Each structure stands twice: as C-alpha cells, then as structure tokens.
Amino acid sequence: MATHVHTCPLCEATCGLRIETENGSIVSVRGDEEDVFSRGFLCPKAHGLKALEEDPDRLRRPLVRRDGELREASWAEAWQAVEEGLAPLLEQHGRNAVAVYLGNPSAHNLAANVYAPVFLKALGSQNIYSASTVDQMPKQVAAGLMFGTMLSVPVPDLDRCGHLLVLGANPLVSNGSLMTSPNARGRIRDIRKRGGKVVVVDPRRSRTAEEADEHHAIMPGTDAHLLFALVHTLFDEGLATVRGEPGGAHPANGGPLAAHCEGLEEVERLAADFAPERVAAVCGIEAGEIRRIARELAAAERGACYGRIGTCTQEFGTLASWLVDVVNILTGNLDREGGAMFTRAAAAQRNSSGAPGAGKGVKLGRWRSRVRGLPEAFGELPVVCLAEEIQTPGEGQVRALITVAGNPVVSTPDAERLDRAIAGLDFMVSLDIYVNETTRHADVILPGPSPLARSHYDLALYQLAVRNVANYSPPLWEPEADLEPEWQALLRLTAIVTGQGADADIDAIDDFVIDGLIQRAVGDPQSPLAGRDPAAVREELDGRRGPERALDLFLRAGPYDLTLDELERQPHGVDLGPLIPRIPEVLRTPSGKIELAPEPIVADVDRLRASLARTRNGGLVLIGRRQLRSNNSWMHNLRPLVKGKDRCTMQVNPVDAERLGLVDGERAQLTSDVGSIEAPVEVTDAIRAGVVSIPHGWGHDAPGVRLTVARDHAGVNSNVLADGSLFDPLSGNAVLNGIPVEVAPA
Numbered sequence: 001m002a003t004h005v006h007t008c009p010l011c012e013a014t015c016g017l018r019i020e021t022e023n024g025s026i027v028s029v030r031g032d033e034e035d036v037f038s039r040g041f042l043c044p045k046a047h048g049l050k051a052l053e054e055d056p057d058r059l060r061r062p063l064v065r066r067d068g069e070l071r072e073a074s075w076a077e078a079w080q081a082v083e084e085g086l087a088p089l090l091e092q093h094g095r096n097a098v099a100v101y102l103g104n105p106s107a108h109n110l111a112a113n114v115y116a117p118v119f120l121k122a123l124g125s126q127n128i129y130s131a132s133t134v135d136q137m138p139k140q141v142a143a144g145l146m147f148g149t150m151l152s153v154p155v156p157d158l159d160r161c162g163h164l165l166v167l168g169a170n171p172l173v174s175n176g177s178l179m180t181s182p183n184a185r186g187r188i189r190d191i192r193k194r195g196g197k198v199v200v201v202d203p204r205r206s207r208t209a210e211e212a213d214e215h216h217a218i219m220p221g222t223d224a225h226l227l228f229a230l231v232h233t234l235f236d237e238g239l240a241t242v243r244g245e246p247g248g249a250h251p252a253n254g255g256p257l258a259a260h261c262e263g264l265e266e267v268e269r270l271a272a273d274f275a276p277e278r279v280a281a282v283c284g285i286e287a288g289e290i291r292r293i294a295r296e297l298a299a300a301e302r303g304a305c306y307g308r309i310g311t312c313t314q315e316f317g318t319l320a321s322w323l324v325d326v327v328n329i330l331t332g333n334l335d336r337e338g339g340a341m342f343t344r345a346a347a348a349q350r351n352s353s354g355a356p357g358a359g360k361g362v363k364l365g366r367w368r369s370r371v372r373g374l375p376e377a378f379g380e381l382p383v384v385c386l387a388e389e390i391q392t393p394g395e396g397q398v399r400a401l402i403t404v405a406g407n408p409v410v411s412t413p414d415a416e417r418l419d420r421a422i423a424g425l426d427f428m429v430s431l432d433i434y435v436n437e438t439t440r441h442a443d444v445i446l447p448g449p450s451p452l453a454r455s456h457y458d459l460a461l462y463q464l465a466v467r468n469v470a471n472y473s474p475p476l477w478e479p480e481a482d483l484e485p486e487w488q489a490l491l492r493l494t495a496i497v498t499g500q501g502a503d504a505d506i507d508a509i510d511d512f513v514i515d516g517l518i519q520r521a522v523g524d525p526q527s528p529l530a531g532r533d534p535a536a537v538r539e540e541l542d543g544r545r546g547p548e549r550a551l552d553l554f555l556r557a558g559p560y561d562l563t564l565d566e567l568e569r570q571p572h573g574v575d576l577g578p579l580i581p582r583i584p585e586v587l588r589t590p591s592g593k594i595e596l597a598p599e600p601i602v603a604d605v606d607r608l609r610a611s612l613a614r615t616r617n618g619g620l621v622l623i624g625r626r627q628l629r630s631n632n633s634w635m636h637n638l639r640p641l642v643k644g645k646d647r648c649t650m651q652v653n654p655v656d657a658e659r660l661g662l663v664d665g666e667r668a669q670l671t672s673d674v675g676s677i678e679a680p681v682e683v684t685d686a687i688r689a690g691v692v693s694i695p696h697g698w699g700h701d702a703p704g705v706r707l708t709v710a711r712d713h714a715g716v717n718s719n720v721l722a723d724g725s726l727f728d729p730l731s732g733n734a735v736l737n738g739i740p741v742e743v744a745p746a
C-alpha cells in the first residue's frame, strides 16, 4: 500500500488529498490534514476519482472517424488525420475558418494554462470560444475595466471577514467560485462563530442560504438593481466611506484609498435613479430591507460583498459584477483585512507594463463576431455566437472546430441548434477523455492522461485564493498505454497549424516557448528576474521541460522567491500568509487609479434604468443550480457521484405547482422561445414563487455518446431552453438565469 499526497484536480478549491493505492489501483481517498490550505477537507466529488481512473468509458486510445464510425487508431494515424483535416481548410479558407472551444477543466489544467495560449496564438483565429462566456466573463470585464487586468478580481477575505453579503453564489456547495476556498462551509460557519453575519441573496434557498443569518429571495436577473439600490443608500444616508478629498483615511490601513479612486461623483450621479423604493418591486425585496442590508454592511468592521454565477449569467452581468466592487469600495471594505482583497499569487503569468499601479488596462472589442457583430473580450468571442458562425455561409465561416475538454452542446445556450451546427462542420478534432454530446461529432478525438496521471498546479485559480498559498503535485503515476501528455498534444496542434506538420520537433517548439516566457520575465521591471541574462535563467531551468519548466519560471519570477524544487519538497503546500493590502501596486489601469466609473459601464446604465419600467407578465423564469456531486457536465459518468435519487429535477414553488397542476415526482413540460424539454417535478418552498430551477450540464441520452453510467442518469439539457439571442452586451455572457418559460404537466 502506498500513500500519495495530491491536490484534487477536479475543481478550483485545490483540496489536498491523501490517496492510498495498491497495485496501481486507488484504495481510498481522504482529505490531507496537513494540507496548508484545506486542512483535511474534501467534498464527495473527490471520491469519484477512483471511478474516473477506472472508468472503462474513459478513452485510452485516439479515435478516428472511419466510414462514419469513431474507431480506435494509433497516435500516428490520428495526427495524420488531424493534419489532413485542418491543413487544407486553413489553406483555402484562412485562420478564422477554424474555431476553438475551451471547456472549464482547461482552467485547472497546468498544461492547458501554459500551452493553450501558445496554440491559440499560433492558430491566429478570431473564432475563439470558451466556457467563460457562460460563466464568469462579466466579472473579468468589470475587474479589467476597474482594476486593469482580467484576473484582478478581489476575493472576500473569508477567514477574517465579519459580515459577508453573498449574491448569486452557493459557496457551501461550490467551495468558492472565483474565490478559491477549500472548506468554504467551515470558513463561512466560522464567520458566524466569530459573532459575524452572513446574508444571502438568491432566488433559491441554497445550502449557503440555509446556514446564513438571512436569506432574501430576489427575482432572477435583478442583482444589479439591488446593488445599485445599496449604493444609492450608502450615498443617501451618508454612509459611503471613500469620499471627499484625496487623503480621506482608509479605515483599515490608514491609507488614503480615496486618492486611488476616480469616478466617485459619477457613481453617485448614476445611483440617484435607483432608490430602494424604486427597485423594490423589481427585485422582490422590500425597500426597508434593502436599506438595512446597506446600513449593516457599512457598519460592519470587516465586511465583504461577493457575487458570483447568478449575478454573471444574466442580462446585466457586467453591471452587477461592477457594482459588487463598488459596494466594497463605498463601504470601505476593498483592500482591507476581512474585506475584499487581492490575492498575491506565487506564480502569476505576469501582465506588467511599467511601474506599480499603472498599466495598459484592458481593451475590449478588438474584433467583432462576423454574423452578429458581438465584441471580443480577452481574446474570445461570446459562445452564443458559435452556432451562427458555423451555420452562416460566407467569407470567414467556421468550418472546423477544435474542442479542448469541453462539451458546449450541453454547456452553452440554444443547445439543439449548436448540436446541429457542429454536426455540419467539415472537420472537428477534440482533446477529450470522453465521447460526449459534443465530441461524438468529432473526426478525431485525442485523449489526454487521467487527471491523476498528470501534475497539478492551479495556475489560474491560485490567483483568486482566499489565502496566499502554493501547492504542486507531481503525477501520481504514469499515463496508461501510450497516452500523449496534453502539453505535447497542444504543441503538436501548434506545429500543424503553423505548417510544421505533426512530425515537428516538439522539444524545439517547447524551447522556443520557454525562451519567449523568459524574455517576458527578464523584461518586466517588477520581476525579481528583471534584467537577468536570459541564457542564465534558461540554464537554471534546465533539467525540466513542458509545463513544469514554465511553472518553475513563473515561481522564480513571482513575489516569493520560490522554485519548483521547493514546492516539490513540501507536498502539503506552502502557506504564504493571509491576504495583504495591495493597492496601488496591484492596479494596471492606464490612470493608475481604481476606475469607479469606466465609460463602457456608465454607458450601459441606461439599459438598466430602462428596465425599471418593465412590467412582469406573471410568467415563470428558469434558473440553474449548483450541486455538490456535479461539476458542469463532465462527472456524470462516475457512479459514486450520480447514484441515488434523480438530482436533475425541476424545482417549483408549491404555490406555482398548485396553480399549474404540477405534482411532485411527475413530469413537467418546459417551453421557451427556442426549445422544449421534459423534467421530473420537485415541489419545494426552497424556491421563490415565479421561478423554476433545473441544474445545468445534464442530458446524456444523445445517440453516439459513450457514457454508460451517465446514460442511465441522463437528466435533461436545460440549455435547450436558453436563448442564444439573450446575453450581457458588455461581456457577451449568455443569459442562463431568468429565462422566460411556460410550464405545464407533461
């Protein structure tokens, strides 16, 4: 029996695990009590790791479509098929003819974090899509405009917070989302044990709401209205802390945060139209309650406002994300202990362009989608555009698709249309471990090693952790058979799209990549490597290759003087301390200030103001919900996570159930403007009247899918109902919460 310490690779919470193995098989999975961050916590999904490792449906060999069937092939055959499929399309139709979709697991994959950007740059297509625009893009756009980069997202300092206001998030189930916080349940319970308060705003009484001091069941899609009313109250009642002349004291560190803010007066002007008394009917929360929520957060010694997916996947997603941080700033809680703070990650890919506190800021809309003209954000287009870009003939039409650990047919809006569109592509290649609803259409599937057969360091999400930590896990074991590591597959794709061919020297390309990264590091005046001889830095990294070499570089270029050698010596992780104030050093806006009223956001407030005059027609709206044993679409083939009662149900309030003749346990028909599905009814007062909820990521009964367990627990695909014409215009994020539906007994 051997015991391995390994960071759980399944989600962003980065829990430390102790995995016992015997003869190459997992015997048990427990939380690692010595892990510096998770301290022994793990969630039920970790118990799915054994099933994932042993899953007979997980691909161990490439598949190539022959005579209409996906059949096992050698790697050489598979790469030859990729080259024969992609090269002529690129030659004849140009770079934009090839689209890429990156799924959520890519965000936690060290190889994808380092090498997907390399591949995307080499491909040079404007048709890049990802799960970001069905999830968190509004947060990134708001953070980019306010603070200067897409990852300068403040996170609640949970461990010292005394008053937490949560909107549209369920951290007790997610363990944080854009807030890496293993054991969020324990951390949030501790707020209350310290005498603090937790307030949850959510259309559904989620598990987090159940453990909170207060739950306010808001109408879906109205978080921006509510947040603006909080801002209005703060100004109206003289509670806004960061006002007045530069030099006004920041309550936490004595520093003048006001001196680092621009646009306070503009925010006050904009908030004037959103008095609580005016928005109460829209939100479904009484004006007096709204004012009290604002007063209590302002009065709290250490408070934080945190908004997540429910606030993002709606038509005012960027406004809501912006207002979350406006509230944090106006209550004096930004950048102070126990408030909303910026993580100081050990290994950040640097985005610096000068002195601390100034940068290039972000540029949005550098190109637009061909058909609808929607703007790019951070190098990608909204995924609501993908189907029409495939189906609409003309110059620049998407003819080929490359998916990386993604299942957009299940994860993104107007699912049936996208399914048809993908089926009509000239060519498709997928880097994926399963034949799922999307990859069943591929011409070639290239499987990577299992998650435990690769190393793990969450390069992206450690930048949003509630404590500064670093933890590297080497692979638990060798990949099965001759599975090619993903970083090599991404570089081989790079070679193909740059005309070097699948037989190119991958190591030489990797050397080229690391040299580019070294140049950036030594050219960054804030890096400890600034001004160093690149050749000498390269020499220090020798002995490693691939993602490990890049990670070693990022650690050396980071703020803690760490190396990968040191992380390898500390398998339970390195604790780099609690979050610390970082303003102005963290800012990268051109002004070097916090931009409280960025022009694109100010311009969008008109749309929100106009929505105040809307009248509700009394119909139902659909929202999603997060589940402890499910993470998007991809773990439903793991029996330990899907056994038991059917979890893909339509929750409905008893009042609506009675009115519509819906019976618990029977089936309901849901119809939206774009589709219709049937789901089992679950009558519960956990959901507010006027709202129904179905978890997303289900619907595994399509022909050709090779997911034996998932097929037995298929559920329904709620994204069949999501209308691709509904999106947040600033970020392009899809509207997945607040979809108008009609519901009747099936």
Ligand code: SF4
Residues within 6 Å of the ligand: 008, 009, 010, 011, 012, 013, 014, 015, 041, 042, 043, 044, 045, 046, 174, 175, 182
């Ligand atoms: S919360 Fe996430 S990282 Fe932690 S055990 Fe569960 S799946 Fe793994």
